[in-house]
Amino acid sequence: MTISRRSFLKGIAATSAAGLIGPSLLQQAVAAASESPGQWQVSGSHWGAFRARVYAGKVQEIKPFEADSYPTEMLKGIKGIIYSPSRIRYPMVRYDWFLKRHQSDTKQRGDNRFIRVTWDQAIDMFYQELERVQTQYGPWALHTGQTGWRQTGQVHSCGNHMERAIAMHGYSVKKVGDYSTGAGQTIMPYVLGSTEVYAQGTSWPLILKHSKTIVLWGSDLVKNLQVGWNCETHEAYEYLEQLKEKVAKKQIRVISVDPVRTKTQKYLNCEQQYVNPQTDVPFMLGIAHTLYSEKLHDENFLKTYALGFEDFIPYVMGKSKDKVEKTPEWAESICGIAADDIREFARLLAKQRTQIIFGWCVQRQQHGEQPYWMGAVIAAMLGQIGLPGGGISYAHHYSSIGVPSTGAAGPGGFPRNPDNPDDRIHKNNDFKGYSSTIPVARWVDAIIEPGKKINANGATITLPDLKMMVFSGCNPWHHHQDRNRMKQAFQKLETVVSVDFTWTATCRFADIVLPACTQWERNDIDLYGSYSSRGIIAMHKLVDPLFQSKTDFDIFTLLAKRFGKDKAYTQGKGEMEWVKQLYDECAQANKGKFEMPDFATFWQQGWVDFGKGENWTRQADFREDPEINALGTPSGFIEIFSRKIDRYGYDDCQGHPMWFEKAERSHGGPGSDKHPIWLQSCHPDKRLHSQMCDSEAFRATYTVQGREPLYMNPKDAAQRGIKDGDLVRVFNQRGQLLAGAVVSDDYAPGVARLQEGAWYGPESEAIGALDTYGDPNTLTMDIGTSQLAQATSANTCLVEIEKYQGDAPAVTAFGGPVEIS
């Protein structure tokens, strides 16, 4: 067919109207060579490696990678990410901001009025705003530190790109900590001398061989091991399968301490020890009381490897200030476990080799430091720390931790920092008395109360007066707490920039929105197997960037070019040169240990396998020689009592682990008269945080009437006239949302679950608006865990639930199926 553009409407008017018709959208094509039915190319993701069949410029099929024996079904959602109707297709600028720039009406944020602009315009505006903020205010007004789970790939790691480009322009406020493990990573260095939450754990084969009892303390291995920080291998499932057999044969006793029957418990078919939500510490104090009174604790171990037991035990025995003896009977009244059961449990722990495995949920609550610290105290009293299959771990559910590691070096990354830290366009490094680094979850506080001084980890933080924020691959409108408070805060920001591939709520509440492409529209390289360091995987570009999207590398090169630093930014190297360089450096680091083929061979073959790793026992070196292999604590020993924390003088985190009442607690605790149900917002089973929530067809496999499922107990449901599958309104004094009820015995009375990462879809931009999809952080509390960590307290949250009456508003969170009311 030939393309024509004839003159217009000769029949109706004498005037020529050619100006009304734009240029043709079609053109003659060179006859394309007939393609083969497509090739199976290797790529990776947080959900695991896969092969994709690409044909006619489109990803047609996805199948798990042949070396992954336990692939997650979430791979089915990959295509839904690439071809999501929620993709950001063009650079966009919020309408009122386009008109008035930083003086725009910020109450309109979230009203979805945007103007399409060209890349040049968008980058110009981005750059001009950075200039303005640096000159008009200074580095204290710009916050760039917030980061999230980037798409995988070491070259295109989005946070690195954003931070490097902006650092080459000037300084900005940074963060410390993260939303997942804020309390844990702050307290554990005082106690066991490492963050623990991101440390390798004892290898599964050793646990399987030596442990007689395994306690899963709020840890849902089967659910959480599906995803990894790097490309996942799912090797841990092989060991979980063996564990299941051993449980069946009664060779290992596994007890899940949890108010909920977890996926892991059901998979292993193991026991559950129910505990009232947020009352793990009283339970553990009851255990400590039993161990001490029945002389089941290991005095030798405590004397050789720990400090401060003698300062702690009076608290347990009622000899300290509060004069309350922490007997099992005392614990029973709070944690809901019969005193005799507590004693029985304590004796069981002391009887044989016991491995205690903590999840992260118990530290994502108010005073989240305490259960972690108390867990370490129990482990020290049992005296098995450093023995294979004994002691305590805080991360066996994360990124293949516990899978024997090969010890091979993985590929590095695109540099996050400028090569020359002093060479910036704006050299002003004066934060005007504000802190240049803030605890990660306290930025909303900073916006609302700039200049306020808060305590954090022994220091005093002066919250900076933030005016501009830049997000890249980061969705705080999912991971931060208390949406309505966030709305209030965002009205005070002058400019918000968000770089993403999909219309997250963060993008909707931003002023400049830049479309990045997905990780499958670019070439990259990644470590395969996260902590197990199983191999290196080539991430082949499957299709070209869709619409006007660009790689993070290209976006920030464009920005750097605005201030003449693009060459310095890229070091004069392109995408593939970076991929190759990371590979070559990795090969060099592994030389003599692991032979790696040359880059071309690797790229063609798609991966390099380092084989199975070696077994390893956590803290075994410390146990063997506590002097030379001292822990990283101030004393080098396990600190049951921390003089250092004691000196800080905080009332909510003192010298040793203690029980503190929560701001809100179910089962008779504060606030339970008004909102009786505890809402847990744990990591989702079928997403990675908020990633993949936009994958339409896959989401439909778990939603209820198109909403996020709310899991609740049958009795609670019956009381409220709620049936399985009903639409429910979940609410408290902070907000309200719609969700679809799933009624199940797995949830104890007074316990409900909404998985975090559900996309926020408010009815309108107004404060208090009903969330139409079911984002639990519409309801959660935005307070720090304590003055020590100032971390997230998402799991301290009470709600009430009612059957939703009347016409339900359409889900507004995504470009979901059209719902016509």
Place this chain on the structure above:
Amino acid sequence: MKNTVRRFWQIVSKPSVHLSFGFLTMGGFIAGIIFWGGFNTALEATNTEEFCIGCHEMHDNVYVELQETIHWQNRSGVRATCPDCHVPHNWTDKIARKMQASKEVWGAIFGTIDTREKFLAKRGELAQHEWDRLTANNSLECKNCHNYDSMDFNMMSERARVQMKMAAERDQSCIDCHKGIAHHLPENMNSGDGMLAKLEAMATSGYQVGQAYYSVRQLPMFTDSTLTTEAGQLNAATKVTILDVKGDAIQIEIDAWRKTKGFGRVLFEDFAMNINDGYLTKEVAQSDQYMQQGESKEDDLTGLPWQKVAVTLWLRNGSLTDSRDRLWQFAKTTYDTSCSVCHTQPAEAHFDTNTWPGMFNGMLSFVNLDGDTQALVLKYLQKHSSDFADGAH
């Protein structure tokens, strides 16, 4: 023979009878000129590349390697020949170097390095001689052509500019950083740009007794100069004072503190600061022979007793530097690049000295650092922590 010599002496010890005064003076003068011309010509002949590569040892090894480098071929067509770099231009030093060449003649005759294997085995030692020489004369031969004052820093890449400016300020010796620029590095250093090689490259040589130096990496310590009985390990970037140099061994003193709980084997830089200086074997730690014990006090923050000690032990000669700043610079770069792969790395002064070990340990899982570099980076972080920074936070 005896007679001939005596006769000769009789003749030369008396005034000349037949030869005129003018003739003798003139004759001696001319002979002198001819001799001196000849001498210099011969000297110059040994100072050419043809002469150097006359031996197959040089021709087949180092000469071939040179040809891969910028000192052989480049844009501007200026090249360096063997003597440009390896023979001092100063006359005295040149003559001394020529005499040293007697060793090379010996080697040529007896085939010390007449095969590639022998050469490679010996390369480390040979290279060390040149590095020592260049370290001592501050890379004079390099600087005959490359002058800090004539460098246009603006034409350098950003990375080079930073390093070069710093080097220029201190008139740093070129060889400190540019080992292996014209020939291959010795095999053990050729874990390429391996971290260990980079650390070793920072070591200076020619240690002065009574001076303080810093270890570039973790080093084994011994009880005496025979270096046979191990006494423990010195940590990276640890300050030591040299007491004696005996050939391959140097005697050092470490001023440190230790906790007296347990055997007191671990040495720390300062009281109540867990900045590791190294550790001792149980025997050494328990013996008075190697250490002088000083004051004792209790650390209030942990309740542990500490004791000041001065430990005297032996090290193998090498791997010390006089500039800890150079180590810190390397550690900082490593920290900024390696530790930012996963997330923004906390500022050095974000934590205090005793918090850093715990934080650092938790970050190591995805970082490709060997033990030496880990130890160095940790020490760097501790020494730049909030305890040492002004107005941290």
Place this chain on the structure above:
Amino acid sequence: MTTKITEQDETRASLYWWFASLFSQELTAEQLKQYRASPLGQGRALLNALAEQKEFNDAANAVITALDNLVKLPHPELELAADFSQLLLTDLKTGAPPYASLYLDQKGLLFQQPHDDMQALLQDQGLRITPDFNEPADHLAIQLDYLGNLILQTSTQDPQAQHQFIQRHLLNWLPQWVTRSRQVRRNGFYPALAQLLLQFIEQDSQQPQPVAAHI
């Protein structure tokens, strides 16, 4: 082979292209002037002409009303651009993206079967989408642009081909899209235009003698 192209067909093709242009790119301030009543712009003249047809009277007048409301605002072209973005460039939550796949495919994803079908059609005809307009082949504007060309190509010879295309590729999803676009908040011009397009296509495909003959 040259086909004699009737004046009607040329008009029809041009009208489809006109719609394609309006749904592929925002109007510039200059272009928007063409739609003002005074001085009478070409676009306005066209809309007036369409409004005189009884089949399009309501729809065309709705477009005209929307325009009249719009020009009263301080930044009409920006308001229009924001309308355009909201309706066509964001997602199904806020707007009504003009892709057949979203309305026809069960999975609710982009680049599904309707895209593949259009792509195959273009390929058969030796065509491709211009690189400046990096959109999937089932984008409304691409379908309309193609239809305009199809009309000129087949003209009177094979009206069946045009009819088929309209039925198989456009009318199977346009009604849904138009309904969806009407639900979008704070938007007047484009939903009205979508309605006008739908009515035009419906008329065009019903009548053996194409409607444009009357214009």
Place this chain on the structure above:
Amino acid sequence: MQENTPTSRAQEWKAFLFIAVVLFPLLSIILVGGYGFAIWFLQMLMGPPGHG
């Protein structure tokens, strides 16, 4: 003894040539070489030449 034997012209010539062509050049070389060696040995004790 030949102590007082007068020297012949030929003998003086021979002696002169020996000194000028053989002996003194040789001595010079030994001297310079010795100096070189001396410096070298000194360097072995005091370290390689520094920079002024």
